[in-house]
Every structure is written in C-alpha cells, then in structure tokens.
Amino acid sequence: MRRMSSWGRLSALPHDVVELSDRATVAAALARSRPGIAYGLGRSYGDVCLNPGGTLWRTAGLDRLIHFDASTGRLICEAGVVLRDIQNLFLPRGWGLAVLPGTQLVTVGGAIANDVHGKNHHGSGTFGDHVLSIRLQRSDGEEIVCGPAERPDWFAATVGGLGLTGLIVEAELQLRRVPGPWLEAETIAYAGLDAFFRLSDESHPAWEHTVSWIDCTSGGAGGDAGGDAGRGLFLRARPAAVQQGAWRARRLAMPVSPPISLINRLTLKPINQLYWWLNQRHLGPRIVHYQPFLFPLDAIAGWNRAYGPAGFYQYQCVVPRENAPAVIASLLAEIGRSGAGSVLAVLKTFGERWPPGLLSFPQPGTTLALDFHNHAGVEALFERLDALVVAAGGRLYPAKDARMPRAMFEAGYPRLGEFVRYRDPGISSAMSRRLMGG
Amino acid sequence: MRIVVIGATSAIAEHCCRVWVQRTACDLLLVARDASKAERVAQDLKVRSPTSTVEVATLDFLDATAIGRLAERAAASTPVDIVLIAHGSLPEQRLAEADLALCRSTVEVNAVSPALFAEAFAAQLAKAGRGTLAIIGSVAGDRGRKANYIYGAAKGFIERYAEGLQHRFAGGPVAVVLIKPGPTDTPMTATVKARGGRPAPVEEVAQTIVRGIDAKWPSFYVPARWGMIMLVVRNLPRVVFNRLNI
Numbered sequence: 001m002r003r004m005s006s007w008g009r010l011s012a013l014p015h016d017v018v019e020l021s022d023r024a025t026v027a028a029a030l031a032r033s034r035p036g037i038a039y040g041l042g043r044s045y046g047d048v049c050l051n052p053g054g055t056l057w058r059t060a061g062l063d064r065l066i067h068f069d070a071s072t073g074r075l076i077c078e079a080g081v082v083l084r085d086i087q088n089l090f091l092p093r094g095w096g097l098a099v100l101p102g103t104q105l106v107t108v109g110g111a112i113a114n115d116v117h118g119k120n121h122h123g124s125g126t127f128g129d130h131v132l133s134i135r136l137q138r139s140d141g142e143e144i145v146c147g148p149a150e151r152p153d154w155f156a157a158t159v160g161g162l163g164l165t166g167l168i169v170e171a172e173l174q175l176r177r178v179p180g181p182w183l184e185a186e187t188i189a190y191a192g193l194d195a196f197f198r199l200s201d202e203s204h205p206a207w208e209h210t211v212s213w214i215d216c217t218s219g220g221a222g223g224d225a226g227g228d229a230g231r232g233l234f235l236r237a238r239p240a241a242v243q244q245g246a247w248r249a250r251r252l253a254m255p256v257s258p259p260i261s262l263i264n265r266l267t268l269k270p271i272n273q274l275y276w277w278l279n280q281r282h283l284g285p286r287i288v289h290y291q292p293f294l295f296p297l298d299a300i301a302g303w304n305r306a307y308g309p310a311g312f313y314q315y316q317c318v319v320p321r322e323n324a325p326a327v328i329a330s331l332l333a334e335i336g337r338s339g340a341g342s343v344l345a346v347l348k349t350f351g352e353r354w355p356p357g358l359l360s361f362p363q364p365g366t367t368l369a370l371d372f373h374n375h376a377g378v379e380a381l382f383e384r385l386d387a388l389v390v391a392a393g394g395r396l397y398p399a400k401d402a403r404m405p406r407a408m409f410e411a412g413y414p415r416l417g418e419f420v421r422y423r424d425p426g427i428s429s430a431m432s433r434r435l436m437g438g
Numbered sequence: 439m440r441i442v443v444i445g446a447t448s449a450i451a452e453h454c455c456r457v458w459v460q461r462t463a464c465d466l467l468l469v470a471r472d473a474s475k476a477e478r479v480a481q482d483l484k485v486r487s488p489t490s491t492v493e494v495a496t497l498d499f500l501d502a503t504a505i506g507r508l509a510e511r512a513a514a515s516t517p518v519d520i521v522l523i524a525h526g527s528l529p530e531q532r533l534a535e536a537d538l539a540l541c542r543s544t545v546e547v548n549a550v551s552p553a554l555f556a557e558a559f560a561a562q563l564a565k566a567g568r569g570t571l572a573i574i575g576s577v578a579g580d581r582g583r584k585a586n587y588i589y590g591a592a593k594g595f596i597e598r599y600a601e602g603l604q605h606r607f608a609g610g611p612v613a614v615v616l617i618k619p620g621p622t623d624t625p626m627t628a629t630v631k632a633r634g635g636r637p638a639p640v641e642e643v644a645q646t647i648v649r650g651i652d653a654k655w656p657s658f659y660v661p662a663r664w665g666m667i668m669l670v671v672r673n674l675p676r677v678v679f680n681r682l683n684i
Contacts, residue, residue, distance in 0.1 A: 002632045017632070019625040021449065022475055061449065061625055064482035089486060
C-alpha cells in the first residue's frame with residue numbers, strides 16, 4: 001500500500017498502486033485488481049483520481065506514441081502521454097494540441113476523463129472536441145473503441161466521464177497547425193465586473209486566448225475598497241505574426257511543505273496587492289512565449305505545497321451568462337466577507353458551444369475559480385457559495401472538487417441518469433461513491 | 439550514431455532511447471526478450487524521430503551462442519558507437535529466498551546475462567577499435583543488505599566485471615561506463631514506493647545516463663546524491679550496519 005494524494009493534498013491515504021506500463025497487459029491487470037480507478041499525474045484537485053484502501057491503476061508508464069500522420073495532424077498515443085511532451089515534440093514540426101488546460105503536466109487520459117478546457121474555450125471548445133477516437137478497456141475484458149461517429153454514446157459518456165466508464169488506454173487526437181510558440185499578448189487593468197464582461201465580449205472574436213485575474217480581496221463589484229472595487233487584470237493573446245525569439249523555461253520549485261499555509265487570512269491581501277503591483281509593468285501589448293502565458297504556475301514545481309500540510313480546495317463554478325454578472329458579484333462579495341479567498345482567482349467567459357461529454361463541465365456562461373487553504377469554516381463558506389451557484393443554474397467542476405454535495409452534483413449535471421448506464425462496475429473512486437453512491 | 443540497447447523495454451533504457459533520438463537521428467537496434475513489447479517501444483521512437491531507423495531483435499538472454507551471433511551481426515555493417523546493457527529484474531527478496539529457481543534466475547538475469555552480452559560486444563568494439571560499452575549496475579551492488587542481497591550480489595558482480603573490462607581497455611579506444619542508479623520510478627520499484635520511498639523520475643535518470651555515456655564517466659551514480667549515501671553505507675562498521683533495518 002502506498003500513500004497517494006491528488007493536487008489539493010487534502011489526504012494522503014494508502015492505495016494499492018498497480019503500475020500499468022504495457023498496453024497489451026492492461027486488460028489482465030484490471031481483471032486482477034478491480035475495483036479501482038485510473039491515476040495519471042494526480043493533477044486533479046479533489047478525489048476524482050483517488051480510491052483510498054483500494055486500487056489505483058497508475059498510467060504514467062503508458063506513455064508511448066503510436067502513430068502520427070504529418071499530413072493530417074492525427075496523433076495516436078497511449079493514455080499516459082503528458083501534454084507537455086506532445087507540445088515539445090510536435091511544435092517544432094508545426095503542430096500542437098488544440099486545447100491546453102492551465103497546466104501542461106496532465107496526461108491525455110486525464111484530459112479526456114475530465115474533459116479539460118483552456119483559455120481558448122470560446123473558440124476551440126474542450127479537449128474532448130479534438131478527440132477522434134478512444135480505446136477503452138472495460139474491467140470485464142471487453143474493449144470498446146468509440147469516437148464522435150463510432151459508438152458516439154460511449155464517447156459522450158467517456159469524455160468527461162471521470163474515468164468511470166473504463167480505463168482509457170489509447171486515444172487519437174486531432175492536432176492543429178500552429179505557427180510557433182510565440183503569442184501576441186495584452187494585459188489590461190480593469191475595475192469592476194462590468195468592465196470584465198465588456199472586455200470579454202469585445203475580445204472573443206479576435207483573440208484566441210482570454211482569461212482574467214480578479215483581486216478577490218478588493219471587495220467584489222460594489223465592495224468596500226473604494227477605487228479598487230473588483231479590480232482585475234484581463235489577459236488576452238493570439239499567435240504572433242512574427243515567430244522568433246529565444247526562450248528558456250524558468251524552473252523554480254517549492255521543495256518542502258511549510259508547517260502552515262503560506263496563503264492565509266493575514267497574507268492574502270498583501271499577496272494580491274503584490275501581484276497587482278508586479279503586473280503593472282506588464283500592462284499593454286507584448287510578445288510572450290505560450291508556456292508562461294498558458295501555464296504560469298508550471299514555473300513553480302510543487303506550488304501546491306505552499307498551502308501547507310492541510311492542503312487546499314479549489315472552488316470552480318460556471319454560471320449561465322444571463323445571471324453571470326450578478327451571481328459572480330455575489331460570490332465575490334460572499335468570499336470577501338469571509339476573509340478567505342485566493343491569490344489565484346480566475347474569471348473566464350466560456351464560448352457558446354456545449355461540450356461533447358454527458359458530464360463535461362463547461363457550459364455557456366462565466367467560470368470563476370479560486371483556491372482556499374483548508375481551514376475551519378471553509379465548508380460553511382462553500383455552502384453559501386453552493387447556494388448561489390445552484391440558484392443561478394450553475395455547477396461545479398468535478399476535476400477540482402473534493403466536497404460538493406450529491407444533490408448539487410445531480411442538479412448541475414442533468415444527464416447523470418444517462419451517464420450511469422455506461423459505468424464500469426469494476427471501477428470506483430472516492431468521488432463516484434460520494435456523488436453517485438457507488 | 440549507431441546504438442545497440444540490450445533490454446530495450448526496460449523503462450530506463452526506453453527513456454535513454456528517447457533522449458538519444460530527440461537529440462539527433464539515430465540508428466538503433468533494440469534487443470529484448472518480448473518481441474511485441476519491443477515493437478511498441480520501436481514504434482514510439484519512430485514517431486518521436488521519423489528520420490531514425492529502429493530495428494528490433496529478440497533472443498534468449500542466456501543463450502551464449504545466440505548472443506555471440508547477435509553481437510557479430512550488430513557490428514557487421516556499421517561500427518557500433520554505443521552499447522547500453524540495461525536489462526535486469528528485481529524480485530521480492532523474500533520470494534527469492536524461498537524459491538531457489540527464482541534465486542537462480544535473479545542471478546542469471548542480473549549477472550550472467552549482462553556479462554555474456556558485454557563480453558560479446560566488447561570483442562566487437564575491440565575489433566572496430568572504437569565505441570562505448572555502458573552497463574547498468576545498481577546502488578544495491580555496493581553492499582549486501584538483507585532487503586535485496588540476491589539482486590544486490592548480482593549487481594555487485596556487474597561492478598567487478600565492469601572494473602575488469604575497464605582495466606582491459608585502459609588507455610584504449612573502447613570506453614567502459616558503469617552506471618549505478620538509485621531507486622528509479624519504474625514498474626520495477628513498486629515495492630520501494632509501497633514502503634514510502636520516493637524514487638527518482640525516470641526521465642531525469644535517463645538524461646543523466648546519456649550525459650555520463652557521452653562524457654565516458656567510468657562509474658557514476660544517478661541521481662548523484664546516491665554517491666554520498668552509498669559512501670556512508672559502504673563504510674558503516676559491521677556492528678552498526680548489522681543493527682540497521684535497511
């Protein structure tokens with residue numbers, strides 16, 4: 001038994017870890033050790049990849065590329081391949097992944113099972129929108145190949161299916177042509193949520209990537225901090241016309257976990273203030289490498305340790321567009337009142353297209369994501385936030401979740417009833433037991 | 439660059455191959471026991487480096503005649519630049535104590551077989567008057583410990599053996615490199631991880647191995663910190679050592 005955690009480090013409980021390293025023996029390994037759940041790089045925040053006391057099928061060793069067609073950009077690979085490796089290998093050949101989440105240190109299998117999205121959701125949809133085919137190993141030995149056209153019902157269940165429909169062994173991905181790694185980026189300071197929505201709307205046709213940082217300590221939309229109310233930075237980027245320059249990844253690391261969270265009630269406001277001031281010199285247009293723009297936190301290995309031994313929660317919700325301005329303002333006001341909150345409060349408006357998976361998270365609307373260090377009283381805050389999200393017809397992102405109530409999951413994911421028919425009875429996770437009762 | 443990798447389906451060997459083909463197009467011969475697994479590794483390397491050539495050969499790793507023929511054939515057309523002997527098998531010590539057949543195969547796979555390959559290729563490199571022969575040993579070979587002495591003894595044999603080859607080729611055109619990895623995050627070290635050990639990432643280990651082979655370091659630990667750790671372990675007085683539960 002081996003102690004395993006997810007990215008939020010809320011627990012480190014013993015698991016029976018089975019290392020998968022040969023795709024030919026996956027079926028036998030599953031039959032031997034079920035029930036279990038697939039574990040890639042452990043980058044999801046909550047319990048979607050955990051199964052305390054039971055089996056974890058670790059897929060990091062399933063990291064072989066199988067075929068690449070240089071004329072069409074179709075890549076077939078095993079599920080444990082890391083998105084970073086695909087980028088590093090194919091960008092020099094003029095191809096890249098169409099959708100990249102906020103870290104490139106996730107596996108292809110994890111990206112499909114959580115149907116991840118990126119800063120270009122408004123134009124490119126989710127990761128699953130670019131998956132052509134999935135080879136799924138069921139724990140009873142059956143193998144299912146599915147895609148948007150082939151057995152589309154299985155595909156819809158597996159994309160965003162939280163790893164519960166079978167173990168994803170291989171996938172075929174549609175890469176897209178990329179002119180190079182350089183982006184033309186612009187950072188715009190704004191005050192108030194109205195400004196955020198205006199910037200979002202006017203940026204969406206012309207800018208491939210948009211995202212916004214909001215200072216959750218600055219008093220929300222109509223808050224108490226005077227001129228700083230709801231201040232934020234709007235970041236947008238698109239491929240640069242001229243693709244040249246030298247870039248070296250900066251690698252910092254958080255080597256140990258401090259005894260208490262470095263982000264807490266006392267430090268939160270100064271850190272947000274510092275972030276705001278540090279970014280003042282970056283305002284305006286500039287040319288940046290895609291990595292620091294898309295994955296700012298990948299520069300600090302093990303940044304999750306900063307939250308100390310108790311770990312942290314991420315709360316990421318999406319609310320439909322029509323209610324978004326008011327609901328986001330209420331959420332920020334609630335968080336502001338609690339004194340808790342995040343250095344990494346992120347706001348983004350999703351595109352209009354619905355995602356391919358029955359349980360995919362994105363929907364037309366606005367998403368807000370915040371980290372909270374694990375402390376007494378945080379659950380009470382979450383319950384108040386839940387009430388606002390549910391009332392607005394929104395939902396939470398399972399990949400980030402460790403605590404949402406089952407009723408909220410059922411309310412937010414109306415296609416759950418369809419989904420459960422595709423579950424593999426030999427697969428179970430802490431999350432599936434918490435949210436689906438088995 | 440022509441490279442022959444013995445035990446090419448081992449995680450460390452496979453990652454070394456990835457480092458090599460990512461640097462420059464290579465001419466690789468992957469030698470393995472399991473043909474279909476080796477083909478999957480070859481396929482991966484060809485996607486990573488479409489201009490590399492990757493060939494697979496399979497044989498019985500204890501068949502001295504077959505090993506001799508393979509080495510001859512491998513060096514026949516083009517002289518070999520690097521031979522990496524990477525295969526090995528780490529059983530649970532208690533099982534190897536209880537099962538003499540497992541005890542024997544552990545010694546055969548980790549000591550006898552690498553020596554046969556090394557000897558066969560040493561002859562070819564000597565004939566060509568060039569090349570680097572790299573063998574993967576282990577920190578486990580530095581001192582016999584109750585936790586893994588059957589495997590450790592075989593790896594200790596590799597160290598003496600490499601030392602002898604280095605003596606034989608001293609000052610000559612053939613370089614012999616002994617690599618001593620600490621626990622690495624591969625399927626082989628599941629029990630280490632279960633005990634709470636934090637093995638080194640295999641990508642980093644492979645990077646260092648390739649660098650060491652380039653520089654023809656005679657003997658080195660990966661990660662380097664194991665050099666310090668094993669210095670202490672080797673020099674602990676027996677009365678102290680025998681009381682430790684390691």
